């Protein structure tokens with residue numbers, strides 16, 4: 001009999017298609033700390049993949065959920081109107097990036113948000129092709145555009161072809177591993193030249209392209225930050241050709257980068273923005289926020305779903321926004337990010353295994369390599385760092401096309417002492433893995 005019978009139960013009754021990072025069964029959480037069924041304590045640097053940004057069991061959010069549960073927990077937004085949906089739509093329209101008037105559609109997951117953003121782009125522009133990025137992630141919860149637009153084959157697409165047609169891929173400006181082997185900024189954005197000149201002429205001309213879908217900071221791709229000039233130049237090019245920019249903020253949104261939305265670091269206004277994850281701190285909810293002039297052209301009745309915009313999720317999301325603005329969470333993410341970045345830079349100085357340190361705000365990561373010159377990915381080592389850290393009481397996540405990036409996603413409400421405790425464990429784990 002194992003110490004954790006629920007892991008055995010999972011093996012027996014749950015389909016193996018869903019992976020497990022950490023073979024522990026968590027019982028409860030308190031802000032940035034989790035406890036497993038055996039009472040072991042863990043510092044949580046995962047936030048359930050960037051979701052519980054205001055901490056586990058946040059008392060204000062619990063209260064907001066309880067009050068709404070007692071009042072109304074479902075009616076379906078297509079059956080009758082209800083306040084939390086429209087109030088949240090109003091708040092989201094107001095805090096969305098850029099000056100244009102916005103409108104909102106609510107769904108349940110990031111994958112559904114991707115599907116709907118691409119539906120909007122196709123329906124409104126009358127064009128079919130969507131351009132996505134290599135190394136991107138836009139969801140595997142659905143079998144349509146979200147999966148098709150995801151720029152990583154294994155494990156997401158294995159045995160699932162054919163994908164939804166109409167998606168084209170281009171290289172992401174991943175400067176640490178430049179696909180054109182250039183150095184930024186001396187490269188003069190060669191990757192964008194490729195998009196402008198060659199991609200559009202040899203693959204699909206701009207007049208056939210409905211939208212580009214882009215993460216300003218690739219999440220699953222390993223916290224790869226696009227250069228500011230790349231995004232600005234790209235947006236100009238898209239505007240010249242009437243191509244929409246869909247900004248995927250599912251992982252990077254909600255204050256984590258030091259701004260409410262990652263795209264705010266770039267000074268461009270996306271045409272459509274999608275968000276999910278931290279929006280309701282873990283209750284299922286996602287949002288598509290679009291310039292009104294665009295969605296004014298959508299066809300009534302062609303969007304919707306039974307559950308999209310659940311009243312309890314909406315009530316919690318309203319409270320999330322209130323807390324984030326009241327407690328200045330973007331500023332806090334920035335100051336926590338400075339603590340994290342300093343420590344990660346020190347780890348870079350002390351440990352050859354760390355090849356790159358990158359991120360924005362507190363959305364920070366280290367990319368592990370076997371050799372700093374060849375940049376050979378240290379995939380096994382990253383896996384060992386995660387195991388060692390867990391043994392010492394810290395939960396981390398990996399990311400990146402080679403799964404050699406250790407990404408940090410602590411809640412923004414984490415106490416500084418706990419943040420440092422987690423960072424100490426990360427460094428000890430790196431040290432131990434390096435010695436072997």
Ligand SMILES: Cc1ncc(COP(=O)(O)O)c(C=O)c1O
Nearest residue numbers: 109110111138139141219250251
């Ligand atoms: C950038 C991005 N887009 C979309 C998704 C899909 O979201 P969901 O898992 O809620 O379907 C994710 C999930 O990790 C994501 O990181």
